Amino acid sequence: MTSGPALEASNLTRRFGAVTALEDVTFSIPAGQVVGLLGHNGAGKTTTIRLLNGLLSPTSGTARTLGRIPWEDGPAVRARSGVLTETPSLDERMTAREALRFWAELWNVPRDEVTRRIDELLERFDLVDRADDRVGGYSRGMRQRLALTRTLLHDPPLLFLDEPTAALDPIASIHVRDWVRTLAAGHERTILICTHNLAEAQELCDRVIILRRGRVMADGTPEQVTDAASIPIGLELEVDADHAEAALRIAAARAQGGATAAGPGTLRIEGLARDAVPPLVAELVAAGASVYRVSPEQVTLEAAYVALYGGAEGAADGEVEA
Amino acid sequence: MNWRAIRAIVLRDLMLVMRARAVFLPLVVVPVLLFVLMPVGAVIAIRAGGESLEEFRPLLEVLPPQITDALGGGSLQRQILVYLLEYQFATFFLIVPIMVCAVIAADSFAGEKERKTLEALLYSPTSDRELYLAKLLGPLAASVGVSVVSWVLYVVAVNLLAAQEVGRLVAISPLWLLILAWLGPAVGALAISVLVVVSARVRGFQEAYQLGGVIVLPVVALVVAQLAGVLVLDAWLAAALGAVVWAIAGTVLVVASRGFRRERLLRQV
Numbered sequence: 150m151t152s153g154p155a156l157e158a159s160n161l162t163r164r165f166g167a168v169t170a171l172e173d174v175t176f177s178i179p180a181g182q183v184v185g186l187l188g189h190n191g192a193g194k195t196t197t198i199r200l201l202n203g204l205l206s207p208t209s210g211t212a213r214t215l216g217r218i219p220w221e222d223g224p225a226v227r228a229r230s231g232v233l234t235e236t237p238s239l240d241e242r243m244t245a246r247e248a249l250r251f252w253a254e255l256w257n258v259p260r261d262e263v264t265r266r267i268d269e270l271l272e273r274f275d276l277v278d279r280a281d282d283r284v285g286g287y288s289r290g291m292r293q294r295l296a297l298t299r300t301l302l303h304d305p306p307l308l309f310l311d312e313p314t315a316a317l318d319p320i321a322s323i324h325v326r327d328w329v330r331t332l333a334a335g336h337e338r339t340i341l342i343c344t345h346n347l348a349e350a351q352e353l354c355d356r357v358i359i360l361r362r363g364r365v366m367a368d369g370t371p372e373q374v375t376d377a378a379s380i381p382i383g384l385e386l387e388v389d390a391d392h393a394e395a396a397l398r399i400a401a402a403r404a405q406g407g408a409t410a411a412g413p414g415t416l417r418i419e420g421l422a423r424d425a426v427p428p429l430v431a432e433l434v435a436a437g438a439s440v441y442r443v444s445p446e447q448v449t450l451e452a453a454y455v456a457l458y459g460g461a462e463g464a465a466d467g468e469v470e471a
Numbered sequence: 472m473n474w475r476a477i478r479a480i481v482l483r484d485l486m487l488v489m490r491a492r493a494v495f496l497p498l499v500v501v502p503v504l505l506f507v508l509m510p511v512g513a514v515i516a517i518r519a520g521g522e523s524l525e526e527f528r529p530l531l532e533v534l535p536p537q538i539t540d541a542l543g544g545g546s547l548q549r550q551i552l553v554y555l556l557e558y559q560f561a562t563f564f565l566i567v568p569i570m571v572c573a574v575i576a577a578d579s580f581a582g583e584k585e586r587k588t589l590e591a592l593l594y595s596p597t598s599d600r601e602l603y604l605a606k607l608l609g610p611l612a613a614s615v616g617v618s619v620v621s622w623v624l625y626v627v628a629v630n631l632l633a634a635q636e637v638g639r640l641v642a643i644s645p646l647w648l649l650i651l652a653w654l655g656p657a658v659g660a661l662a663i664s665v666l667v668v669v670s671a672r673v674r675g676f677q678e679a680y681q682l683g684g685v686i687v688l689p690v691v692a693l694v695v696a697q698l699a700g701v702l703v704l705d706a707w708l709a710a711a712l713g714a715v716v717w718a719i720a721g722t723v724l725v726v727a728s729r730g731f732r733r734e735r736l737l738r739q740v
Contacts (some may be wrong), residue, residue: 199737202594203733204593204594204733204734204737205733205734205737206734223596223598223733224473224596224597224598224601225596226596227594227595227596227597228596230594232591232594234590234591234594236587236590238587238588238589238590238591238592239588239591240483240487240586240588241586242486242487242490242491243483243486243487247486251479251482251483252595254475254476254478254479255475255476255479255480255595255596255597256595256596257473257475257476257596296591299591
């Protein structure tokens with residue numbers, strides 16, 4: 150184990166000809182953290198993974214993966230990382246067991262442990278019954294599960310999961326999420342997840358980094374990112390019936406979306422900035438109202454992402470993936 | 472060098488070849504055709520040749536003295552048999568390493584790209600050099616293996632069939648040893664080097680194999696030249712030719728290795 154961060158990027162920039170895939174990206178990910186790398190297709194997520202595994206070298210800037218500079222020490226870095234690629238990258242002419250044996254050799258898994266680890270992973274990913282069938286006959290979900298077993302064969306301290314549940318049915322997705330939780334539970338593994346599934350990112354990740362056009366647009370816990378998005382939220386307030394009318398007037402003046410009575414003493418307020426909630430409550434109290442309940446709506450990461458990204462604009466504005 | 476990984480990639484590439492009919496079939500059919508059926512047919516035809524064998528006399532007359540001596544005299548039928556089985560088939564034999572290396576290298580380099588299995592391999596803890604070496608060793612090892620099996624089949628078939636007329640064993644000589652262990656691997660390496668270059672520019676196995684097939688042309692030229700009596704592939708020529716071909720193949724492979732970098736390979740993923 151390294152004592153420093155598991156992943157570190159400092160002003161990391163990568164250009165492909167005239168196209169900038171990644172620009173001045175800086176972050177530091179401590180060991181044991183589960184981080185979601187989010188962004189539209191072409192935002193620079195895959196380029197980041199490739200740089201951090203030494204498949205690419207940067208145009209400028211630097212990075213360290215498990216304490217090593219990946220493009221200088223690629224084999225040593227890759228020996229301790231597991232990467233689930235966006236496409237499963239499996240050979241259809243091999244059986245699952247043969248493929249895993251091959252990968253175990255490649256990752257130098259101790260010979261006396263190969264069979265046990267393969268059996269264990271096949272069992273965990275529910276592939277035992279089809280382990281001796283050729284991968285060509287597998288469904289997309291089975292292929293994805295097999296690719297996941299590959300990333301774990303050598304028990305790496307660092308995992309990169311590019312769209313881990315993209316090809317999976319809902320049940321299989323739940324299993325994979327459970328598996329990620331299990332892996333992350335002891336905080337012994339660092340996991341970087343690239344996903345378009347923002348609910349998944351919110352659920353699994355300690356932290357999210359949002360990339361846009363190769364730049365870091367947001368970096369923090371899902372809560373910090375949703376707060377940073379400053380999305381007007383909906384709010385329900387319960388006040389004493391005597392002050393309901395006055396409260397309605399005060400709230401309507403503060404909220405962009407207005408305020409309505411949702412029942413005796415209950416107000417429904419729309420389009421209020423999150424940081425405007427405490428002053429509103431203070432004003433109501435100052436006006437003599439007794440505030441019994443304040444229920445702000447939770448902002449989802451998805452809503453924050455859309456707000457930060459400026460709707461669908463980013464999808465069509467020339468982002469590239471290399 | 473991570474030899475465990477290199478060995479694993481070589482064995483996997485060879486296993487994949489064995490499992491693809493379009494790739495594996497030529498590896499069986501061509502040697503059987505060229506080194507069992509063709510020589511057996513030739514021996515039978517020469518036995519039944521009679522007067523028409525006279526057409527070969529001009530060819531025998533223009534052979535260098537050392538080859539004429541090596542044929543060992545005897546009847547015209549015997550000399551034709553010895554020449555054909557000892558020398559002419561030696562040139563045909565070079566087709567084996569070329570064909571094997573071209574088929575397997577096309578499947579290994581271009582095929583991997585086509586099957587979209589390259590990316591996972593690039594994330595393995597191997598260096599660019601180890602990956603490249605593994606990709607070269609697979610076809611080369613297979614070509615030596617197929618060549619040896621083809622040679623054994625050939626030696627058994629022709630010596631069983633023609634022993635009576637020839638009166639000695641054929642195709643067990645320094646020339647054949649050089650072809651199996653020196654010139655054959657050299658032309659195989661040349662075929663691989665061509666396929667490495669071609670595979671970087673095409674999308675799949677078939678295209679790579681077809682384009683890489685041009686490498687057989689120098690061997691066809693050698694076969695024709697020998698049939699025309701222009702030259703004879705003997706042990707000395709095989710040794711010299713082997714050195715030249717190794718030098719060319721080595722140079723192309725070293726130059727091509729510069730293109731076998733993860734950064735470049737990623738463009739093909």
